[in-house]
Amino acid sequence: MSVTVTPDQWIIFAILGGTLALFIWDRWRYDVVALAALVVSVAAGVVAPDEAFSGFSDPAVITVAAVLVLSAAIRNSGVLDHLLRPLLPRLTSPDGQVFALAGMVAVLSAFMNNVGALAVFLPVALRLCQRTGRSPAAVLMPMSFASLLGGLITLIGTPPNILISGVRADMLGHGYAMFDFAPVGLGITAAGLLVIGFGWRLIPRDRRGQAAAEDRFRIEDYTTEVRVPDGSPFIGRSVAALEDAGEADITVAAIIRENFRRYVPHGHWMLLGGDILQVEGDPTIVKRVADTARLELVGGEEVGADPAGEGYGVVEAVVTDISAVVGCTPAELKLRQRFGVNLLAMGRRDRRAITRLKLVKFRPGDVLVLQGRLEAMPDMLNELGLLPLAERNLQLGRPRQLLLPVLALAAGVLLSMTGLLPIGVAFVGAILALVLLGVIPLREAYGSIEWPVVVLLGALIPVSGALRGTGGTEVIAALLTGAMQSLPPLAAVALMMGATMLVTPVLNNAATVLVMAPIGVGLAQGLGLSPDPFLMAVAVGASCDFLTPIGHQSNTLVMGPAGYRFSDYWRLGLPLSLTVLAVGVPLIALAWPLS
Numbered sequence: 001m002s003v004t005v006t007p008d009q010w011i012i013f014a015i016l017g018g019t020l021a022l023f024i025w026d027r028w029r030y031d032v033v034a035l036a037a038l039v040v041s042v043a044a045g046v047v048a049p050d051e052a053f054s055g056f057s058d059p060a061v062i063t064v065a066a067v068l069v070l071s072a073a074i075r076n077s078g079v080l081d082h083l084l085r086p087l088l089p090r091l092t093s094p095d096g097q098v099f100a101l102a103g104m105v106a107v108l109s110a111f112m113n114n115v116g117a118l119a120v121f122l123p124v125a126l127r128l129c130q131r132t133g134r135s136p137a138a139v140l141m142p143m144s145f146a147s148l149l150g151g152l153i154t155l156i157g158t159p160p161n162i163l164i165s166g167v168r169a170d171m172l173g174h175g176y177a178m179f180d181f182a183p184v185g186l187g188i189t190a191a192g193l194l195v196i197g198f199g200w201r202l203i204p205r206d207r208r209g210q211a212a213a214e215d216r217f218r219i220e221d222y223t224t225e226v227r228v229p230d231g232s233p234f235i236g237r238s239v240a241a242l243e244d245a246g247e248a249d250i251t252v253a254a255i256i257r258e259n260f261r262r263y264v265p266h267g268h269w270m271l272l273g274g275d276i277l278q279v280e281g282d283p284t285i286v287k288r289v290a291d292t293a294r295l296e297l298v299g300g301e302e303v304g305a306d307p308a309g310e311g312y313g314v315v316e317a318v319v320t321d322i323s324a325v326v327g328c329t330p331a332e333l334k335l336r337q338r339f340g341v342n343l344l345a346m347g348r349r350d351r352r353a354i355t356r357l358k359l360v361k362f363r364p365g366d367v368l369v370l371q372g373r374l375e376a377m378p379d380m381l382n383e384l385g386l387l388p389l390a391e392r393n394l395q396l397g398r399p400r401q402l403l404l405p406v407l408a409l410a411a412g413v414l415l416s417m418t419g420l421l422p423i424g425v426a427f428v429g430a431i432l433a434l435v436l437l438g439v440i441p442l443r444e445a446y447g448s449i450e451w452p453v454v455v456l457l458g459a460l461i462p463v464s465g466a467l468r469g470t471g472g473t474e475v476i477a478a479l480l481t482g483a484m485q486s487l488p489p490l491a492a493v494a495l496m497m498g499a500t501m502l503v504t505p506v507l508n509n510a511a512t513v514l515v516m517a518p519i520g521v522g523l524a525q526g527l528g529l530s531p532d533p534f535l536m537a538v539a540v541g542a543s544c545d546f547l548t549p550i551g552h553q554s555n556t557l558v559m560g561p562a563g564y565r566f567s568d569y570w571r572l573g574l575p576l577s578l579t580v581l582a583v584g585v586p587l588i589a590l591a592w593p594l595s
Contacts, residue, residue, distance in 0.1 A: 005475055006470065006471065008045075008046055008470040009470045009471060009472045009475055011044050011045075011046050012041070012046050012463075012466050012467050012470050012472050013472060015037055015040055015044065015046070015463065016467065016515065018037070018040075019033060019036075019037040019463075019511075022036070023511070029452065030452065030456055030511075031451075031452040031453075031455040031459070034455060034456045034459035034460045034463075034511070035459050037459065037460065037463050038052060038459040038462060041462065041463050041466055046466040046469075047462045047463065047465070047466045051462055051465070052462060053458070053462075054461070054462055055457065055458040055459060055460065055461030055465075056454075056458035058166060058458070059422060059423075059424045060159075060163050060165070060166035060424075060457065060461075061454055061457045061458050061461070062424040062428065063156070063162050063423055063424040063427060064113075064159045064162055064453065064454070064457060065449045065454055066424060066427035066428050066430075066431055067113045067156050067159075067162075068113055068448055068449050068450055068453075069440070069445050069448050069449060070112065070409050070412070070427060070431065071112040071113040071117070071448075072440070072444070072445075072448030073408070073431075073434055073439060073445075073448075074112060074120070074405045074409065077403075077404070077405045077406070077439075087100070091128060092132070094134065094138060094200075095197065095198075097128060097132070097134075097138075097139055098138065098139055098142050098196065098197055098200045099193070101121060101124070101125055101128075101139055101143050101146075102139075102142045102143055102145075102146035102193055102196050102197065103193060104121060105117055105118055105121050105143045105146045105147050105150065106146040106147065106149050106150030106189055106193060107150060108120065108121075108150065109146070109147045109148075109149075109150030109153075109157055109158075110150045110151065110154045110157045111156065111157070111409065112156070112157075112409070113156075113157075113158070114148060114150060114151040114157060114158050114554055115147070115553045115554050117147050118143060118144060118147040118554045118558070121143060122140070122143075122558070122561070125143060126561060135205060135206075135207060135562075135563075136561055136562045137203055137204065137205065137207035137562040137568075138200055138203060139200070140561060140562040140564075141200070141203055141555075141558060141562065141564065141568070141569070141572060142196045142197075142572070144552075144554040144555050144558045145192070145196055145546055145555075145572065145573070145576060146189075146192070146196060147554045148543055148544055148545070148546070148552060148554060149188060149189040149192040149193065149544075150189055151543055152181060152184065152188055152189060152539070152540060152543055152544075153179075153181060153182050153185035153186055153189060154178055154179060154181060154185070155176055155177065155178045155179075155423065156178070156423070156427075157181070157185070158543050159453070159457070159509070159513075160509050160510065160512075160513045160538075160539050160542040160543050161176075161539055161543070163457070163510060163513040163517070164536075164538060164539040164542075167513070167514075167517040167518060167535070168517075168531075168532075168535055170465075171468075171518065171521050172521070172531065178416060178423070181536075181539065183587065183590075184536055184540065184584060184587045184588055184591050184592075187583055187584075187587045188540065188580055188583050188584050188587065191579050192576055192579060192580065195572075195575055195579050196572070196576065199572050199575055199576070200572065202571040202572045202575075203571060203572055204565075204568055204571070207563040207564055207565075207568070222280070222281070222282070222283055222286070222345040222346060222347040222367070222369060223253065223278055223279070223280050223345060223347070223348070223357065224278075224280075224281075224283065224286045224297070224344065224369075225256075225276055225277070225278055225279070225297075225298035225356075225357050226276070226277050226279055226286070226290055226295040226296060226297055226298060227274070227275070227276050227277075227296040227297075228271050228273055228274065228275040228276075228277065229273065229274075229294065229295070229296050230273045230274075231294060232271075232273070232293055232294045233293065234271050234293045234294075234295075235271055235272065235273050236270055236271065237270070237271055238267060238268050238269060238270060238271070239252045239265045239266070239267050239268070239269045239271065240268065242271065242289065242293060243267070245289050245292050245293060246281060246285055246286075246288070246289040249281055249282065249285045250279050250280065250281030250285055250286055251279070251280045252265060252277050252278070252279055253278045253279070253280050254277070254278040255269065255271075255275050255276070255277055256275070256276040256277075256356070257272065257274065257275050257276070260356075262356075276298060283345050283369055286345070297344060298357070312372065312373055312374065312441075313371070313372075313374045313377075313441075314344065314369060314370065314371050315369075315370055315381075315388055316368070316370075316388070317367070317368050317370060317381055317386035317387060317388050318365065318367050318368075318386065318387045319363065319364055319365065319366040319367075319368065319385075320364060320386070320387050321364045322385050323362070323364070323384060323385035323386055324384050324385045325384050325385070325386070326362055326363065326364060327361055327362070328362060329358065329359050329361055330343045330359075331358045331359060335370075339372075339380050340372050340373060340376060340380070341370045341371060341372035341377075342371040342372065343357060343358075343368060343369070343370060344369045344370065345357075345368075345369040346360065346366060346367070346368055346369070347366065347367035347368075347369075348363070348366050348367075368386065374443065404434065404437060404439045405434060405439060408430035408431075408433055408434050408439075409430060411426075411430055411433075412426040412429065412430040415429075431445060453510070456510060456511065457514075460510070460511055460514050463514075464514035464515060464518065467515070467518060468518050473518040473521070473522040474522050477521075477522025477525070477526050478522075478526060480519070480523050480526075481523055481526035481527055484523070484527065485527075489527065489529055489594045490594070492523070492527060492529075492534075493533050493534060493537050493588060493589065493594070494581060494585045496516075496520055496534050496537040496541070497537035497538070497540055497541040497580075497581060497585060498541070499516070499541070500512060500516050500537065500538050500540075500541025500542050501544060501545070501547075501577060501580075501581075503515075503516065503541075504542050504544075504545045504552075505545050505548040509542045509543060509545065510542075512538075512542045513538060513539070513542045516541075516542065517538050520534035520535055520538045521534065521535065528595075529594050529595055530592065530593060532592040533589065533592045533594050536588045536592055537585070537588060540584050540588075544576075544577065544580050546569065546570075546572070546573030546574075546576045546577050546580075547569055547573045547574065547577060548566065548569055548570075548573075549564065549566060549569055555569065
C-alpha cells in the first residue's frame with residue numbers, strides 16, 4: 001500500500017517522536033516535556049496559536065482535576081476508617097489479607113481516582129503488615145495492580161477512560177456514559193483479582209522498604225491532651241476500651257483530674273466526665289479516636305476565628321538549638337495571645353518528661369503540632385526559630401464530616417448518569433458544595449489537584465489534535481490496516497490492546513490514550529469495523545501497565561515502602577497482562593460488536 005506523507009505530517013511525527021524520546025530519557029519532568037511539545041508545535045505551525053491552550057478547557061482535564069479533589073475529600077473524611085475497623089482484626093492469613101485489601105482497593109478505584117484509592121488503603125496495609133510481621137512487599141504490589149483493574153469499571157475510575165470518552169466525543173459526536181466500561185471492566189477485574197490472589201507468591205519475599213528521609217527524623221508518637229466531655233459515650237468505660245478503639249496504636253499515659261492532679265492509670269480505670277487524658281500516638285490516629293469517642297482537644301480553642309475554617313491549618317515544626325522557645329513553657333510564651341497559634345500536640349524522645357503540655361519546657365529536638373492562620377505561619381515560625389517539617393495534612397483540630405464527601409460524589413455521579421449535567425460540571429458542583437459547607441477548605445481543594453498531570457493533559461490535547469488535523473492518524477491507520485488486512489478482526493483488537501500496553505510504560509498512560517485512540521479509530525474505519533472495540537482496547541491497554549514501576553503512579557507509589565526493584569514487577573505483572581489480554585479481547589467483542 002502506497003502512503004503519501006505531507007510536510008506537516010512529517011513535522012507532527014517528528015514532534016511526537018521527540019516527545020516520546022524525552023519521556024523515555026526521563027531527565028525532564030513529563031509536564032515540562034508536554035509544554036515543550038506544545039510550544040514547538042505552535043512554532044512549527046501545526047497547532048494554531050489561538051488553539052494552543054484550548055486543551056486546558058477540555059472537559060476531560062476539568063473532570064480529572066475534579067476527581068482528584070473529591071478523592072482527597074473522601075480520603076480525609078475518615079469514613080473508610082469506620083468501615084474497615086471491624087474487618088481488619090479478622091485478616092490474619094496471607095491469602096486473606098491480599099484478597100481483602102486488593103478487592104477493597106479495586107472497588108474503591110471504580111468510583112474515585114485509582115491513585116487516590118490506593119493512597120487511602122496504603123497506611124492501612126502498612127499497619128496491618130507491621131502487626132502481623134509480614135513484609136509489605138507481599139501486599140502492596142497486588143494493591144497497586146488492583147487499583148488499575150478497578151479503574152477499568154467506570155468512566156471516572158481512571159483518567160484514560162475520561163480521555164477516551166473525550167476522543168470519542170470529538171471524533172464520533174458523543175462520549176461514553178458512566179458505566180459503559182463496566183461489562184468489560186468487571187470481567188477483567190474479577191479475572192485479575194483471581195490471578196493476584198494466588199500469584200502474589202511470585203513476588204520476592206525478601207524485599208524491605210525504607211522510610212523516607214523526613215520520616216526517619218520524625219517523632220511519630222506525640223503527646224496530645226484531650227478532654228472527656230459530659231456527652232462522651234466513653235464515660236464509665238475503661239482506659240483499655242479507649243486504647244482498643246485506637247487498635248492499640250495509642251496509649252493513655254496519664255489522667256488529670258481532681259484539681260489537676262496527675263495519675264498514671266491502669267487499663268481498668270474508668271473514665272469520668274471532665275477528665276483530661278494525655279494520649280500518646282500518631283496525631284492522625286489520635287484524631288480518629290477522638291472523633292469516635294467524642295473527645296475534645298485541649299488547646300484547640302479558637303484563635304480569633306473558627307480554626308476549622310478557611311485559612312486555618314496545622315503544621316509540624318521542630319525546635320532547633322537556636323529557637324527562641326528553648327527553656328520556655330507554652331504558658332510563659334503565651335502562644336495564643338502573642339503569636340496567634342495553639343499547641344495541639346508535642347513529640348519528644350523522652351515522653352516521660354512531659355507532664356502537662358502547657359507547663360513543659362521546650363528542648364531542642366522537640367516536635368510541635370501548631371494550629372493557626374496558615375498565611376501567618378511562616379513569619380511566626382521564623383520569629384520563634386522553629387523549623388517546619390514536611391506537610392502531612394494533619395486533621396487535628398478540624399471536625400471530620402464522614403458522609404458529606406460520599407454524598408457529594410454520589411450526587412455528581414447521579415447527575416451525570418441521568419444526563420442532567422455533564423460529568424465535569426456535576427463534579428465541580430459537588431466540590432463547590434463541599435467548599436461552601438466547610439467540609440474541605442478551598443486551599444486544600446487546590447492542593448489536592450496534581451497540577452503536573454493537568455499541565456500534561458492540557459498541553460498534549462492540542463498536539464494530539466494536530467496529529468488528527470494534519471491527517472497523521474490516517475497515515476498510521478493506513479499502515480496498520482495494510483499490516484492487519486489479513487488478520488481476523490478479533491486479532492486486530494488484540495494487537496491494538498497489546499501495542500497500547502507496550503507503549504504505556506514509556507509514554508505515560510494519559511499521553512498514550514491521546515496518541516493511540518485516534519489511531520484506533522482510523523484503523524477501525526480502514527478495516528470497515530466499529531471504532532468502539534478499538535477505543536475500548538486502547539482504554540484497557542493504557543490503564544494496565546503491570547510490567548514496570550514507571551508507567552503508572554500507583555506502581556511508583558508502592559515501590560519505596562515495599563522496597564521493590566524495577567525487575568520485580570514483571571514477575572506478577574506478566575501473567576496478569578496476559579490474563580487481561582485473554583479475558584479482555586473476548587469481552588470487548590461481546591459487549592461492543594466489531595461490525
